Amino acid sequence: MAANNKSIVIGSDHGAVELKTRIKTYLEKKGYTVDDLGTHGTDSVDYPDSSRDVCEAFLTGKYDCGVVLCGTGIGVSIAANKIKGIRCALIHDPFTAEMAKAHNNANIIALGGRVEYAHPVESILDAYLAADFEGGRHSRRIGKITDLEGRR
């Protein structure tokens, strides 16, 4: 498939390398450019580091969105949401994936390599990527999230 000019940055710890490869392969087949920041092997790495790398790459402005992965998706999402400008959504199914974009304008999504999803991960990705941010009242709420950045 021809490139669709959309770029996605992806990264995982050792708990989701297989899922990362599956997602990268799928997205590339759909025409996305995917930059895989690792990890690439089974050696244990710390998930905050891979989450940070993906989020910092996203914040350069080079990517449309990012995908962070660890065993559960929980650790990477917690880490990502510590970074100013990141709205990372831990999604579980097509519904939460769509809402993550439509209502929360999530710029990063998190998934777990050790999670048994009830839906194919490809359908979860599709739902997020096909969704548009609805704006309106959701913009106001996102403004309030931004206001919380840096709060103790």
Ligand code: RB5
């Ligand atoms: C690593 O063993 C595991 O803790 C990590 O992949 C993730 O699930 C953390 O939230």
